[in-house]
Amino acid sequence: MADPIRVAVTGAAGQIAYSAIFRLASGAVFGPDQPVQLSLLEIPPAMKVLESVAMELDDCAFPTLTGVTMTDQAEQAFDGINAALMIGSRPRGPGMERADLIRVNGPIFVGQGKALNRAASDVRVVVVGNPCNTNCLIAMSNSDVPKDRFSAMMRLDYNRAKTMLANKAQVPVTDVTNLAVWGNHSNNQYPDFENARIQGRPLSEMITDESWLKDTFVPDVQTRGAVVIKARGSSSAASGAIAALDHLLSFRQPTPAGDWFVAAVLSAGQYGVDPGLIFGYPLRVKGEGWEIVEGLTMSDWGRTKFEKVLDELRQEREVVKDLL
Ligand code: NAX
Numbered sequence: 001m002a003d004p005i006r007v008a009v010t011g012a013a014g015q016i017a018y019s020a021i022f023r024l025a026s027g028a029v030f031g032p033d034q035p036v037q038l039s040l041l042e043i044p045p046a047m048k049v050l051e052s053v054a055m056e057l058d059d060c061a062f063p064t065l066t067g068v069t070m071t072d073q074a075e076q077a078f079d080g081i082n083a084a085l086m087i088g089s090r091p092r093g094p095g096m097e098r099a100d101l102i103r104v105n106g107p108i109f110v111g112q113g114k115a116l117n118r119a120a121s122d123v124r125v126v127v128v129g130n131p132c133n134t135n136c137l138i139a140m141s142n143s144d145v146p147k148d149r150f151s152a153m154m155r156l157d158y159n160r161a162k163t164m165l166a167n168k169a170q171v172p173v174t175d176v177t178n179l180a181v182w183g184n185h186s187n188n189q190y191p192d193f194e195n196a197r198i199q200g201r202p203l204s205e206m207i208t209d210e211s212w213l214k215d216t217f218v219p220d221v222q223t224r225g226a227v228v229i230k231a232r233g234s235s236s237a238a239s240g241a242i243a244a245l246d247h248l249l250s251f252r253q254p255t256p257a258g259d260w261f262v263a264a265v266l267s268a269g270q271y272g273v274d275p276g277l278i279f280g281y282p283l284r285v286k287g288e289g290w291e292i293v294e295g296l297t298m299s300d301w302g303r304t305k306f307e308k309v310l311d312e313l314r315q316e317r318e319v320v321k322d323l324l
Pocket residue numbers: 010011012013014015016017041042043046087088089090091108127128129130131132153154155156157185235236237240
C-alpha cells in the first residue's frame with residue numbers, strides 16, 4: 001500500500017463536507033489502493049456534530065480510511081497534510097450584502113492561511129467557502145505555502161454550464177469541451193460559450209440560437225445557486241462536494257488532450273487581469289504544476305462580461321485589503 005494521503009477538510013460538520021468526506025474515505029476519489037487520512041476542522045459549537053460524522057465513518061468500515069482526526073485548531077488540522085478542502089465559513093444571512101459576508105468570512109482565512117504553513121511541501125489548497133476567490137486571496141497572502149498551490153472553486157459553475165449546454169444540444173455532457181468560466185464564483189461570472197466545442201466542433205455550429213446563449217444560458221448559470229436554494233431550502237451540497245473533488249483531481253491528473261479544466265488561480269496578468277487577483281481561468285496541468293490556457297479570443301459582448309466580473313474582483317480585494 002502507498003503512504004496515506006492526508007486531506008484536511010474545514011467546515012467538516014457542514015453539508016458540503018458531509019457529501020465530500022465519505023467519498024474521500026471510500027476510495028472513490030484517490031482510488032482503491034490509496035490510503036487516506038482525514039483531518040477534520042470545525043469550530044467548537046460544531047464539534048459534537050463532527051463526532052457523529054466520525055462515528056458514521058467508523059460505521060462504514062472503509063478499507064482505504066487509515067485515520068481520522070478532529071480538531072478546532074487549524075494548526076493541528078493542517079499539520080503534514082497533502083491537500084486542504086477549505087469549506088468552512090459562515091453562510092450569508094438574511095439582509096447580508098456580499099461585502100458584509102466578505103468581512104465576516106475573510107478573517108477566518110487569515111488564521112487558516114498562516115496555519116497552512118504546517119502542511120506538507122506538496123500541499124494543494126482548494127478554497128470553497130464563499131466568497132471563495134477572495135478568501136483564497138486572503139489565505140494565500142497570509143501563508144508561506146507557494147502561491148501556485150492555491151486555487152478557488154469555479155468547478156460547480158463549470159459543471160452546471162456543461163450540463164445546460166449538453167441538454168440544449170441534446171448530447172452527452174462528455175461531448176461538451178473547451179468550456180471556460182471566467183472570473184469570480186458569483187452572479188457576475190462569465191460562462192464562455194464562445195470558445196466551447198461540442199463533439200469537437202465550434203459550439204455555434206450545434207447551438208445556433210444566440211439569444212438563448214446570451215439571454216438564458218449565461219444568466220441561468222450565474223443564478224443557478226439561488227434557484228437550487230429556492231427549491232431545496234438550503235444551498236447546493238452534493239453538487240458542491242462533487243465539484244470540489246473534481247477540482248482536486250483535475251490538478252492531480254493529466255488534462256485530456258485539447259481540453260482544459262476551470263479553477264480560479266493567481267493571475268499573472270493573463271487576459272488583462274490585474275496581477276495578484278484570484279481569477280477563474282481555463283487551466284491545464286503541466287508537469288507537477290499547471291498553466292493558464294492562453295490565446296483564447298472573445299467578442300466585444302464577451303469582453304464586456306469579462307470586464308464586469310474583473311471589476312467585481314477588484315472591488316472585493318479593496319474590501320479586504322487590510323487582511324492581505
Ligand atoms: P454549512 O453551513 O452547512 O457548513 C459550513 C461549516 O463551516 C459549518 O459546520 C460551520 O460550523 C463551519 N465553520 C464556520 N466557521 C469555521 C471556521 N472558522 N473553521 C472551520 N469551520 C468553520 O455550509 P455548506 O453548505 O457546507 O457551504 C460551505 C461553504 O461553501 C459556504 O461558504 C458556501 O457559500 C460555499 N459554497 C461554495 C461554492 C463554490 O462554488 N465555490 C458552491 C457551494 C457552496 O455554496
